[in-house]
Amino acid sequence: MSPDLSAAEWPRRSGLATLTQALGAQNIRWVGGAVRDTLLGHAVSDIDCATLLVPDVVIDRCREAGIRTVPTGIEHGTVTAILADGPVEITTLRRDVSTDGRRATVAFATEWRDDAARRDFTINALYADPETLEIFDYFGGLADLAARRVRFIGDARDRIAEDHLRILRYYRFQARFGAELDPEAEAACAAMANTLKGLSRERIASELLGLLALPDPHATVERMHRQGVLPVILPEACRTYVERLGPFMAREKAQGFAPEAVRRLAALLPPSREVAETVAARLRLSKAQRARLVNAAERSDADAAEPRALAYTHSPAFAIDRLLLLGEDARALADWQPPVFPLKGGTIVERGVDAGPEVARILQAVERRWIAEGFPEADRVEQLLAEELG
Template sequence: MGGVILPDAEWRHRAGLAHLIETLGAVRFVGGSVRDTLLGIPVSDLDVATPLPPQRVVELLKGAGIRAVPTGIGHGTITAVLEGGPVEVTTLRRDVSTDGRRATVAFTDDWREDAARRDFTINALYADPATGAIFDYFGGLADLEARHVRFIGDPLQRIAEDHLRILRFFRFLARFGDVADPAGLEACTARSRDLMALSRERIRDELLKLLIARDAVRVVELMIARGIFAPVLPEIDAEGAERLARLAAAEAASALPLDPIRRLAALIPHDAKAGEAIGARLKLSNAERKALLSALVPFRGSPYALAYRIGTRAAIDRILLSDWEPFDRDLAVRHLGHWEVPVLPLSGGALVERGLSKGPEVARTLRLVEEQWIAERFPDAARVAELADAAVAQALRSASSA
């Protein structure tokens, strides 16, 4: 891919971007926006690098009427808030010291020195905003063409600088790579216990992104075989990889969007205690923990009854993770995807009008009618009225004979 020019892309015409570039002058696009544009995939986050010191960046932005947020000014990062979306502006830097979790940096005006501190060759590509010329200091273009995920320099040193790079190696392999650099793979395997020093939030964020990457199944199998999960998620084993593969096939057959919590549920044993432990360890949100624990409950009964009780999305998760025959499973998921959960056309007041006294008996009778309505697959209001009449008559008979 030598001599490559950055293709034109929609993101390069975002409102306010040209004004930002004109204001700062010495900038280059860097990282994901360059990589993803070369791969022909959508760009979300936009980063630019500059040799200008952070305080000078702030002064120039404010002078140009661009809002500047010092999101990481100690590390040289200023967020420029543009009409077309935020852009992170980062001063060129080099590492002074690292401890595996954070780095102390010094600013520089050397583009190669800035590239050298990045993790992978495919993330160290820069592009001139005006000409589109690509600056590639470590063979990232060739690696991108070969779908080769490779650390810059010594993999062990890169991992020592930031232990999260172990998980990033596998996430990038799952998202972009066909080839795992052997030296990088061996380094990640040898240093997997370094993950224990990371915050669980950082592990969670990387893991959930990895699980929905295009080649997650293959890469997770590789990670299990290499013992990568063992230090922080020992519950994940070879059976988890098999469950994830089955789930991925079911998701593909049902044309469903990928969900990282559902996929995490496939990886761990279907056990509430394991789910609670992992949810707490990864500091999942309350909603994520609830979804995880719900997905771990074995599916049984009617898919419609389940969807009525716990919601369509949660029901689909359980069905996809079940051992149902693929035809039945896929049919149920497709139907539920278009099914509107009904509302029981009956109230407690309607039972009182039929003769029940207000109190616990009303709630009990309403539950009985609802259970029968669910069992009959949600018949119409006329049938519900018949069920209500019969239930109230039985309740009154029971009360008179007591």
């Protein structure tokens, strides 16, 4: 791997040139994911900028250059510049003053190395000059990137003590970028797994779902279970279900379905509505995520008999979840759109039925028969209605 950004498209964006001129090239460096992902040959989405300037000065200089800013994390020294070709987060150099494992007290810094030292992994502490694209590597991040190794900066236990969420971040990054395991990182995460109990459920859920959404995280999830990390955050995931995750993901891929984090979370849990409700509440999942997890938990062998009826009743996405979790072939539902039931209550009223519960009963009866017959055309629905009225 050559540490060269010259072929990348994003450093040449006009908005970044304007931002560089506004803040001064000597005062800023691109940092983090954009640099790391470019060196790995991955697509770049977000661009982060580190700066020697304090937030008030950043805001003032951007205003003078006609760049709108949003104080997205002003208490941490971060403002976001809104550029025509995408937003850029600009954060003043920082150093940690104190931490309790959940949040850190920081002070602004004036040395690039101090800022790099407070970051989590060496591969996330690579900086690039905005004009020359020279890369600055203070802790061996380039070598780790070449080895596909995720390594904490400095002592792994010290980094985890600063922010316990770094345990889950380590596993997510290792699953995404890693090949060679770092023994120190592995040992530290296992030894400090219980510290995760003090974190907010939302932060845990974000990292867990982020991990499960990756293309192939099953080896990492199995290792988390063996090392006692997964039982701390997801005690319902027993070894049996963890071991089934790999084959389940292989089935997803073979049938052409993209990774779906909540579906994979369901694969780690027993098929129990009560368990799904408990996990959804503890992780504070969104309403949509909770509904998907609970639906998946209510799967039964009978679901495989009529896949399209299942998809009509529960939605194609929910039906696909159930079928995949049952070990069935769900490809027939991949592009299937549920038909519209061609009967309205008003039609029943026109046939002489008084508006009220009887209309609803007849409507539901006809719809059940329509589903059972595989969604026939409107003329058959007319026949079904006549039979019900008769």
